Each structure stands twice: as structure tokens, then as C-alpha cells.
Amino acid sequence: MCHATHDLKAGKENIMSTTFVDEKPTQNLEAFKGVKKVPHEEYYTSGHRTCQACESAQIMKLMAKAAGPRTIVLGATGCMYVANTSYYSTPWGVPWMHTQLGSAGSGALGVAAALRVQMRKGAMKDEPINVIAFCGDGGGADMGLNAISATLTHPDYNLLILMYDNESYANTDIQISGTSPYGANTSFSTPGKVKRIMHHRWKKNVAPLMIAGHPTCKYVGTISTSYPLQAMNNIRKALSIGGPTFIHCLNPCPKGWDFDPVLSFELGELAVNTGIWPLYEVENGNLHLYGKTKDIANGRFKRLPVRDYLLKQGRFAHFVEDDIEYFQSKIDEMWTKWLVPGVIPLQKEVEADDPPAR
Amino acid sequence: MATTTLPVEVEKKIHEQEALITGAEAIAIACKLANVDVVTAYPIRPYDTVMQYISQLVADGEMDCEYIVAEGEHSQFEIVKHASICGARVFCGSSGVGWMYAMEALTVSPALRVPMVCMVGNRALDDPGAFGVEHNDALAVRDLGWLLTWVDNAQEALDTALIAYRVAEDRRMLVPLAISCDGAFLTHSQALVRIPAAEQVKQFLPRYDRGDLLLHPDNVISVAPQANEDWVMEIRRQNYAVTERACSVIREVYADFGRTFGRKYGNPFFEEYLTEDAEVVLLGMGTLSTRVRVAVRKLREQGKKVGFVRLRWFRPFAGPEIAKCLERFKAVGVIDRDFSFGSPNLSGVVATEVRSAMYTGASTRPPVLGFICGLGGREVTVHDVEKMTDIVFEAAKGVTQPLTQWIGLRG
Ligand SMILES: Cc1ncc(C[n+]2csc(CCOP(=O)(O)OP(=O)(O)O)c2C)c(N)n1
Ligand code: SF4
Ligand SMILES: [Mg+2]
Numbered sequence: 001m002c003h004a005t006h007d008l009k010a011g012k013e014n015i016m017s018t019t020f021v022d023e024k025p026t027q028n029l030e031a032f033k034g035v036k037k038v039p040h041e042e043y044y045t046s047g048h049r050t051c052q053a054c055e056s057a058q059i060m061k062l063m064a065k066a067a068g069p070r071t072i073v074l075g076a077t078g079c080m081y082v083a084n085t086s087y088y089s090t091p092w093g094v095p096w097m098h099t100q101l102g103s104a105g106s107g108a109l110g111v112a113a114a115l116r117v118q119m120r121k122g123a124m125k126d127e128p129i130n131v132i133a134f135c136g137d138g139g140g141a142d143m144g145l146n147a148i149s150a151t152l153t154h155p156d157y158n159l160l161i162l163m164y165d166n167e168s169y170a171n172t173d174i175q176i177s178g179t180s181p182y183g184a185n186t187s188f189s190t191p192g193k194v195k196r197i198m199h200h201r202w203k204k205n206v207a208p209l210m211i212a213g214h215p216t217c218k219y220v221g222t223i224s225t226s227y228p229l230q231a232m233n234n235i236r237k238a239l240s241i242g243g244p245t246f247i248h249c250l251n252p253c254p255k256g257w258d259f260d261p262v263l264s265f266e267l268g269e270l271a272v273n274t275g276i277w278p279l280y281e282v283e284n285g286n287l288h289l290y291g292k293t294k295d296i297a298n299g300r301f302k303r304l305p306v307r308d309y310l311l312k313q314g315r316f317a318h319f320v321e322d323d324i325e326y327f328q329s330k331i332d333e334m335w336t337k338w339l340v341p342g343v344i345p346l347q348k349e350v351e352a353d354d355p356p357a358r
Numbered sequence: 359m360a361t362t363t364l365p366v367e368v369e370k371k372i373h374e375q376e377a378l379i380t381g382a383e384a385i386a387i388a389c390k391l392a393n394v395d396v397v398t399a400y401p402i403r404p405y406d407t408v409m410q411y412i413s414q415l416v417a418d419g420e421m422d423c424e425y426i427v428a429e430g431e432h433s434q435f436e437i438v439k440h441a442s443i444c445g446a447r448v449f450c451g452s453s454g455v456g457w458m459y460a461m462e463a464l465t466v467s468p469a470l471r472v473p474m475v476c477m478v479g480n481r482a483l484d485d486p487g488a489f490g491v492e493h494n495d496a497l498a499v500r501d502l503g504w505l506l507t508w509v510d511n512a513q514e515a516l517d518t519a520l521i522a523y524r525v526a527e528d529r530r531m532l533v534p535l536a537i538s539c540d541g542a543f544l545t546h547s548q549a550l551v552r553i554p555a556a557e558q559v560k561q562f563l564p565r566y567d568r569g570d571l572l573l574h575p576d577n578v579i580s581v582a583p584q585a586n587e588d589w590v591m592e593i594r595r596q597n598y599a600v601t602e603r604a605c606s607v608i609r610e611v612y613a614d615f616g617r618t619f620g621r622k623y624g625n626p627f628f629e630e631y632l633t634e635d636a637e638v639v640l641l642g643m644g645t646l647s648t649r650v651r652v653a654v655r656k657l658r659e660q661g662k663k664v665g666f667v668r669l670r671w672f673r674p675f676a677g678p679e680i681a682k683c684l685e686r687f688k689a690v691g692v693i694d695r696d697f698s699f700g701s702p703n704l705s706g707v708v709a710t711e712v713r714s715a716m717y718t719g720a721s722t723r724p725p726v727l728g729f730i731c732g733l734g735g736r737e738v739t740v741h742d743v744e745k746m747t748d749i750v751f752e753a754a755k756g757v758t759q760p761l762t763q764w765i766g767l768r769g
Contacts, residue, residue, distance in 0.1 A: 072574070095575060095580075100463065102462075103433070103440075106440070107436055109426065109433075110439065110440030111440050111441065111444050113426060114424075117396060124445065147429065149429070150429035154426075
């Protein structure tokens, strides 16, 4: 990009610099063409002590595999730190560092800046190194939102922020976060004698927040561990496209959602098939829905009732019929009223929101 | 006082320059000379002029670094913290509530062994909003493993910044270091400063090398895994060991600084002014020394044998040396530009530390009086110093004095 300014005093074009954005090459990771082409090497291995069938741990494994060995990973406080990386038994086969709960954005920026300047000054071998900072929903959608937002405005640092979303502050014993679903029973929102629904806020729509707010960010997407190959390939794309990128992953949590671990994978699928968790990527400003979400949007697949998803989880066991209906109506709204169905919550006409009495 | 004369032959060899600059500009120039890799900025007065100077140095092509304006101090310090662990030499800073906003990052940095060098432009903490100097901002990290130093003029600011990188990045140390500069009195006051040549600085300051602690794909390590009760005590003990070594490393670096640049600071930890024959002394940190010196000279004309000790390093606190120095006098007055509400004797932070050092390290224990003075940027006047000196002389005569007094207070 050519940056020319007009020097009024001198009355002539004055070329001050040749680029706005000093892009560095990435590793250009090609998509894995099928499950059989996925390498056997693991960079997230044994040593962690997460719950059985923890899907948050699953995305750690997929993320590390997708990124490969020339990668630095920062892990924000949360289950994927505390339950994951114990002194003397780290599961990480790539360099890894704990970062503070709200520091995924600032941490990734610091690492990318350090690599870039040292390579420029010849103090470090010049090569593309993946920088990934992961955080939970509490770390990313609540506490660290401002830092992530700032980082997504820095076009010249290559990095990925991956937010795994188990829909609660899980590590501290399951408390509501900005992404907990409406009505969920958590240790800060237990139903009581007078109030059945203690958590009456709707889940933050995080990926579109990143899309709409950061016009120079080249890649924002949602993934699910129930579609592992696609998840890995989207991570590879986010790492290859250049600049800062953001991925939001939904991760069923047997402990926090209160379900039999055998259902982890199925709940991930149900979240998509009920239309609760839409799968899409926004690449250079272009939105692609993918998987079952695309079929839902095209009318090729009829959304399953949210009841099928909600009633498999103990965190919704206190729901009465009204609550289920309300939940369903809000999901219907996403698909029938939103300007970009399932993604952007702008409506042509505002309709009254009428939740049931708590 | 720093001696600013160099042997002529040395001067010729090194093409040192002289310039009229502020304390903040002196530190910006030191960052350039130190070839700092990553700088993060966020606006808050009065420290932030250093970032204005650095931004200009970058824009003019005089300094090559990643210059990042963060969205808040928490990120500002987190960015350099991570950059430092990836091998970059870093600089940042703050003032007052900005420093407190970064507190989480400040807390974790010593145990992570991050040699970040920061400038604190000391400022009163809100509320009420005030721009003037108070030392409680920087002092808030005094128990956490930071190295803390107070400088009193622009030359010392520049020199200390270079010394700071050598000390902090020394493999025996690897801890964060804050250089405190009194807001306005130093950050914004100009003085003639000798700026050393780049080649000389290169010789004094080797590239930062994190060795096997570097976060890089060629060195697959996990930094700061969850430890819990199994190991936390041992890890804390490592930071304790750093503080045990700190004084000798600092002494070594000052000696080398003197050899390289020809400017010798003598005892790195504190500076004595007219103490040789003094009966009583005042002790304080930072720029108040200018007024105290004037007052001391005036009082000496009246035959009052008073001296002054300016504390340069608060962490490490050179306890035994300070005790040995102060035991010679009949009474000591400590001027605190800070408060420590509810502390023993309700004294300021420095007075409390001095008393603690004297209790164990001194063979005789003269009375140590605490003065709280010059808060929120209020001037410490010559008259204030005279008043404090008179009180200390009374104590020296054996007349009991309150252990803490507020000086220069209305009403
Ligand atoms: C500044 C700060 N406040 C609070 C905590 C306590 N804390 C530790 S882990 C955690 C939960 C984080 O939740 P999330 O980011 O969603 O990750 P999860 O545990 O769900 O994986 C909290 C609140 C902390 N570590 N740091
Ligand atoms: S509480 Fe949830 S996120 Fe945490 S380890 Fe268990 S299953 Fe995983
Ligand atoms: Mg969570």
C-alpha cells in the first residue's frame, strides 16, 4: 500500500513511507485434506487432569495439532491452566506460558512484538512462528475483552486468540459468565424458593462483536469440537491469513453443564443442530456459514427443538415449560428476525422481548 | 552528588554530548542508547512525557523498537511482560493510579523473572485527583520482589536507566526494576546532562540473554504452571535469594559504570551530604534533596551541625549499611513523601524501614523521628527543613518528641 501525503507548504507530493502495515509472512498452513491426512504428532499430550470428556481440553489438543511445532502458546487462567498444566507434569509439547485471566490479548501482542523486533534486529532467526493465546469465556468475553479488542486493531502482528467457551467460570466452581446461557443453574445462580431463574441475561454474541468492531481483522470464526477436522482447518486458516485473528469455540463441560460425560460430543452437535451455536467464519469481511448451520440457513435442514439440547443438561433441570418456550422463541428470533440470521442481532423492526416471570 | 567531570582523555575518546533536558527526556535517551526492543505507553501525567519523547525518537528513525500504545495500564505492563519472556529488552512506566491499575501485572512479574525496566513518575493516588508527587504509587510494590530506586536529577535518571538494565537483566537477578522520578520536580525540570556515546553504552550493556528461560519453539518449556502448596514456598525462596544477592550485584554494576563512563557514584545505596561532623541528620528520597541541601548549608552557617542522607535504593534496602551510617548521630529525622496509615508509630514507609534496620543493625540507637511532608506535590521548603532540624536537635538533647509529625500542614 502506498502512503503518499501532500506537503502543502512545499506544494509537492512527499512520499513518507511505502506501507501502512508491515506484514510478516505466516507459516501458510494448508488445510488437512481429510482425517487420514492429519499428522500423528501431538503437542498437547498426557499430564493434564481435566474432567473426563472435557471438550475444552479437546480443543487444546486440536489447536496444538493444527498449529504444529513452531508455535508459542499462552494460556489464560481457567480450567485449561489450573486443571491442565501442573508443575512437573505439563502436557505441552510446544513452548507454553501462563498468562493472567484478562491478558490473552495483551499477552499475544507482547509475544508477537518481541518476535518481530528481534527478527528485524537480527537477534533471532527470522521465521514465521505461530502465536496463540487461549482464554476461557470468563477470561475472554468478560475480563479480557478490552485487551482482545485492542489487539485485534493491530494489523501488523500475526497472532490468534482462541476463546474456549464452557459457558461458565468453570475453574472456580462454575459461576455465570457473560456467555452462560439464559437460566443456567450455576453456583452463582442457583434456583431458589422465590426465584427460579437467577440468571436472566442472554449470552454475549462474541464473534460478531469482534467482527463488527474491528474492521481490519481478517479472520473471525466460530468452531465446535464436535467437528474436529473443520475446527483444526479453521485454526490453520486463522494462523495463516495474517494479522490478529479470533476464534470462538463452544466446549461442552460435563461438570458445569451437569451431564453424563458420554454425551459431550452429542451435545456439541445438538448445539449446532438446534441453531443455538451457529458455525461460521468471516474471512476478509466475507461471511461463510458452514456445516449444519449452512443447511439451516438454506432451509435444507430443519432446526431441532432446543428442548432436545436443554433437557439433557442438569443446569436446566429447573426449567418449566415457559422457560423452554422462551428459550426456543429467542433462538427462533435469531433465525427469523435477525438481519444476518444466526449472526448479527440487528432487526428490521424491534419486537417486544417478553420473558416469562421468574 | 554525582561528579560530572571526566578525565580529559576519556572524554576525547568517547564523544560524549551535553544537552539541556528533563528527567523524562533523559530516560527516553537512555532507552534509545540501550537499544530497547519493545516500549508500551499509556497516558497519565507526569510520567508520560517519557513516552512522548520516545514516540518522537521512533518517528524520527532514531530508535528502532516496537512502540505500542496500549488500551490501559494492565495491558501496557502485560505486553512488555510477555515480550521480555520472549527475549526482548523492554521499557514502560506509569504514575499514580495508572501504576495501581497495572497491579496484577506488577505482582506476577518478579516470580516470572521478568527484567522489565519501568519509570514511575511519582504522583499522588486518587482521590482527590492531584498531579503532584507522592511516593505511595511505587512503594505499593515494595514487598513483591521489585527493585526500587529513587533518583534526584536528570543525569542520575539517565545513568540509572542504563544501570537498571544491567542489574535487572543480570542472570543472577532477572527481576523487574522501577526508577522513581518525582513528578514535575524531576520529570519536567531541565538540567544539563552528559549523554554517553552509543558505542560506550554497547560495551557496558550486553544484549539481554534469557538463556534457557526463553519462550521460543527452540526451547520447549512451560512457564509458570500451576504449583499450589507443593512448590510455592520454594519458588518464593528463589525470589528471596535474588534479594540476598541484589546489593552485591548493584555494587558491581555501579563500579563498572564508573569505569566505563568515568562518572562515579560512590556508595550506590545512599548519598551523604555534610555528614562527617554532623550531630544530627535528615534522611529522605528523591528531589527534596535540593531544598534540604540549601537548608543544611544555611543551618550550618548558624552553627547547627546537621547533615543529609539521600536514600537511592529502597529495594534492596541496604539495612546494615544504613544502620551503620546512622548510628553515628545523636538523632535522625526521616522525611517521608508518603504515608502508611496504621503503621507502627503511624510513621511513613521509610521511617518505619529505617527504624527496623536500626533495631538490628546499629550498636547505638539514636531516636528516629518520622516526618510526613510534601504530599501531593507540596513543596518541601527550606523553612520546613529548618523546622524538622530543630525538632531533631531537641530529640538529640534528650527531649522526647512525637515519633510522627506532619510538616507544612495548614491549620
Ligand atoms: C484477576 C483474577 N480474578 C479472578 C481469578 C479467579 N479465577 C481463576 S480461574 C477463573 C475462571 C475463569 O473462567 P474462564 O475464563 O471461563 O475459564 P474456565 O475456568 O471456565 O476454563 C477465575 C475467575 C483470577 N485467577 N484472576
Ligand atoms: S470443569 Fe468443565 S472445563 Fe473444567 S476441566 Fe471439567 S469439564 Fe473441563
Ligand atoms: Mg469458562
